[in-house]
Amino acid sequence: DVTSEPSMETSGDLQPVSHIDVPEWPSTWISMCSPMSGYLCSSLGSGLLRAVNVSILMQRFGGGLANSAGNNQNYSLSKEVQQIDDFISHTWQTGRWVKFLTLCMVYNLNAATAASWLAALVVFVLELDAVSVLPKTIEMQVLHGGESYCALRGYWTILICPIVFLTFALFWTSLWRSPMVFMDKWCIHQTNPALKTAGILRLAGFLRHTERLVVLWTPEYLNRLWCSYELATWIYLGKSNTCFVPVNLAAFVVTWNFGVFVFFALSLFVSALQVASGSLVFVIILLYVAMLPPLLAACVQWCVRDLVKLSDQLATFSVQSARCFCCDVGHVDPLTKRSIPCDRQLVHRALEERFVACAGATSLEGDPATSHLDFFDGLVRNLVVAHLQPFGYYRLPYSLAVTMASPCVW
Numbered sequence: 001d002v003t004s005e006p007s008m009e010t011s012g013d014l015q016p017v018s019h020i021d022v023p024e025w026p027s028t029w030i031s032m033c034s035p036m037s038g039y040l041c042s043s044l045g046s047g048l049l050r051a052v053n054v055s056i057l058m059q060r061f062g063g064g065l066a067n068s069a070g071n072n073q074n075y076s077l078s079k080e081v082q083q084i085d086d087f088i089s090h091t092w093q094t095g096r097w098v099k100f101l102t103l104c105m106v107y108n109l110n111a112a113t114a115a116s117w118l119a120a121l122v123v124f125v126l127e128l129d130a131v132s133v134l135p136k137t138i139e140m141q142v143l144h145g146g147e148s149y150c151a152l153r154g155y156w157t158i159l160i161c162p163i164v165f166l167t168f169a170l171f172w173t174s175l176w177r178s179p180m181v182f183m184d185k186w187c188i189h190q191t192n193p194a195l196k197t198a199g200i201l202r203l204a205g206f207l208r209h210t211e212r213l214v215v216l217w218t219p220e221y222l223n224r225l226w227c228s229y230e231l232a233t234w235i236y237l238g239k240s241n242t243c244f245v246p247v248n249l250a251a252f253v254v255t256w257n258f259g260v261f262v263f264f265a266l267s268l269f270v271s272a273l274q275v276a277s278g279s280l281v282f283v284i285i286l287l288y289v290a291m292l293p294p295l296l297a298a299c300v301q302w303c304v305r306d307l308v309k310l311s312d313q314l315a316t317f318s319v320q321s322a323r324c325f326c327c328d329v330g331h332v333d334p335l336t337k338r339s340i341p342c343d344r345q346l347v348h349r350a351l352e353e354r355f356v357a358c359a360g361a362t363s364l365e366g367d368p369a370t371s372h373l374d375f376f377d378g379l380v381r382n383l384v385v386a387h388l389q390p391f392g393y394y395r396l397p398y399s400l401a402v403t404m405a406s407p408c409v410w
Helices: 027-040 072-077 096-107 111-129 154-173 193-201 204-208 225-236 247-272 277-315 343-361 368-391 398-404
Strands: 050-053 084-089 139-146 147-153 181-182 210-217 242-246
Touching: 027 368, 050 277, 072 147, 072 210, 084 139, 084 225, 096 111, 096 154, 096 242, 096 247, 111 154, 139 210, 139 242, 193 343, 204 225, 210 225, 225 343, 242 247, 242 277, 247 277, 247 398, 277 368, 343 368
Parallel strands: 084 181, 084 210, 210 242
Antiparallel strands: 050 181, 139 147
């Protein structure tokens, strides 16, 4: 029973967004929405604006990402800030490991790639005959001009570069200054009903003070009440700095890099054995051609198939049918067996206070009692798709392509 909900009335410290750049959005709706933008920029009370170091989320290989059950210790790990670097929008239905890998890809992968390439360059120089710091011990037969020569080859890059890459990919945020991020389990009090309600009702305030929205997308994302609310509010605030990351992409990158690296490592291992015949090398290459490409193709199909669902989800989105944890468990905490308040009521109330005037002025068809919810549905269907399309969510980022080429460079 939550009775201490904070007031959502406007006050002098609220600063409405003066401009919302929305392509192909009905101008009459924008003109009606703009005066209401002040509600979306709700001010935060003292101590509410909190963030947590992203390295804390990734401790114990993302152990804290396994479930949404928070406690006072989680809350104590966050601290008051003036500005949040990233707001991580995700679903708790997403598995811990794939979420951890995705965070590694977002925050550590560029550093890991750069470090492994630099390590490869350093090792290459140290293996040069003029330097000869690292010995070459693998003999290889090289054909040149119809004659066979014995050449020496080093194996240090195959040993050192993957270790450097994995170290940076897993621990870079712990080794260097990492961004301060918002994640509900750490930044909204989970055991104090009054503080929890205050944080939930002021999510727009958190988003207002955030530099970038990081969306860990899965096919379940838009089916969750809070996720759709966060994404639509971010866009409605006029913000555009969004990192849209399908979590399946992380699994694809891991599969690709591991498969290519193993192929090169096995090839070098076979060369080290000085196998006279090429039969073993042929078998390895045959297995590689037979097994790895189909596996990679399956990963690509997995990613693309999920992304195709996004357009269908946007076309049929309805906030009234979106799911939330409290309703899924019958408003009884499965761990403590205590009753929990309904998040849906909180979200619907916030949407009513923000959009009821807009919905009434746009003459939307349907039940007047739910017109503000219909208005929000239109906001998600139109603004979200217009916002995500410029990001090219079917394209592979160039930086990711460079990372996937790393095993070849090593």
